[in-house]
Amino acid sequence: MSPRADSLLRHPAFVAFWFARIASGFGFQMLSVAVGWQIYAITGRAFDLGLIGLVQFVPSVLLALPAGHVADQYERRRVVLIGQIVEWMAIVLLAALTLTHRVHETGILLLVLVIGMAKAFESPSMQSLLPALVPPALLPRAVAVSGSAFQMAMILGPAVGGLLYVAGPGVVYLGAAVLYLVAATMMFAMRYEQAPPKREPATLKTVFAGVHFIRARKDVLGVISLDLFAVLLGGATALLPIFAKDILRTGPWGLGLLRAAPAVGALLMSVWLARRDLQRRVGAIMFGSVAAFGLATLVFALSTTLWLSLVALFALGAFDMVSMVIRGALVQLDTPDDMRGRVSAVNAIFINTSNQLGEFESGMLAAWIGAVNATLLGGIGTLLVVGLWLAMFPTLRRRQRLHVETAAPDGPVADIL
Missing domain, CATH: 1.20.1250.20 (MFS general substrate transporter like domains)
Structure with a gap:
């Protein structure tokens, strides 16, 4: 079947992947808006806004190579699912602390750090999962469609988060938690064929x-x-x-x-x-x-x-x-x-x-x-x-x-x- 005759819609695993990507992307963009506004409202210091980026950037670099090794040793869907569940739990805790007025700048940054660490492990598995969901001839189109999900989240996520923030940051976190739950559910239900990964001990050579x-x-x-x-x-x-x-x-x-x-x-x-x-x-x-x-x-x-x-x-x-x-x-x-x-x-x-x-x-x-x-x-x-x-x-x-x-x-x- 030619790539033009085939369609990405004929691959249910990719459709589930796309919806999961949209849901988690929207949730993360909403979360980013709320965290920035909330920390600045608490401290009034621009320096603290820089700390938000730092606690996300450091684990994304330091954990990247171990996370890549994990992605090649275990079922990637399961790695992504675990990462999204950890992020969901951190967001739920953030919502609970905010709604009960027990939130503090340090607590917010620590939870953002946990989310950054989970994302560091989720990202390589998410990226390398895509080729298993569609035939090779359809992969460029699948990359483009997956990219459209990211761009939609980039455009609309902050706007939705900003509108919900009118009702308070806790409401934004609850909305983000719901979206992450949707993403994890789609990832859990996704089925595809993949050869069992070959287990290797973690050494400097394999990492x-x-x-x-x-x-x-x-x-x-x-x-x-x-x-x-x-x-x-x-x-x-x-x-x-x-x-x-x-x-x-x-x-x-x-x-x-x-x-x-x-x-x-x-x-x-x-x-x-x-x-x-x-x-x-x-x-x-x-x-x-x-x-x-x-x-x-x-x-x-x-x-x-x-x-x-x-x-x-x-x-x-x-x-x-x-x-x-x-x-x-x-x-x-x-x-x-x-x-x-x-x-x-x-x-x-x-x-x-x-x-x-x-x-x-x-x-x-x-x-x-x-x-x-x-x-x-x-x-x-x-x-x-x-x-x-x-x-x-x-x-x-x-x-x-x-x-x-x-x-x-x-x-x-x-x-x-």
Whole structure:
């Protein structure tokens, strides 16, 4: 059956996965809004808002490699389910403490830390679970549809959380707990075929196997490192308040539009990609998309009108989604199933590091040379990275299709489609 004749709706396990992803994504975005508002209302210190990000970032990096090993040693659905149950219990406790007026900043941060640790184990298993739910030819479309769930949560979750916060943070936490319960129920009911994982003792060699695998596979190394440096250099979202206030002369409503524009572009592009089959020149398309991401960053940096800035950010999000779908599908399809958890964990480290360090780099550079110059330099840097990676990874540049068969880590790659 061709990919066009087949449909993702014919795969009940993927449908359950998608609904679980939407429910947990919405719940987490609502939770993030409520936690930020509540801690700031309690302490009034901006520093404490930074602590919220820190207690989530640290476990996502420190536990990534052990979590990848766990994802390859145990049934991934069960690992995801346990992670979601732990997160649900932490949210329920947070709601109970808030509604009984026993909540404290330290308690909130500790519960957020627990959620961050559970997510660190959940994430590699969630990512590596997707290829088991659909045929390889449908994986790019499945990645796009899964990405649409994330973008919808990013756009609507904070708005819903903000509206519910009018009734108090406890109500938001209860709503998030209900959504996490829905996600865990869908994950529990999901059924799919997967070979029993091969159990290996946890050693430095097995834990770091994902790192060694990525180093041996040039195409996988190329797409993961391209994402790292492109996001590290090209991210301008940390500077949006400066552009909104000092350059575009708009208020909080304009800042809200600027923040939403990339997510809207990514969402619409994911819907379009879900109806298309990426079967030709995927390497060139990926590099072109990252280059377009850099060009959109340059347009945004030079814009002095709100509408043009919104268009540039919309395009930035859309092109980023194209490269993300290709990168995600290529990494999963080039990785054997018994290695997907550990490779996904390494990929998660790269993504988390690039996002966090990218915001830090943008802020420091903007303080030194100004927001416009910093964003211009980031866009130019992204284009330079694309040029360098085109020369450094010629097989990735010439790659025609996503689904390939590899004989050995250093062996030739044969196109099988």
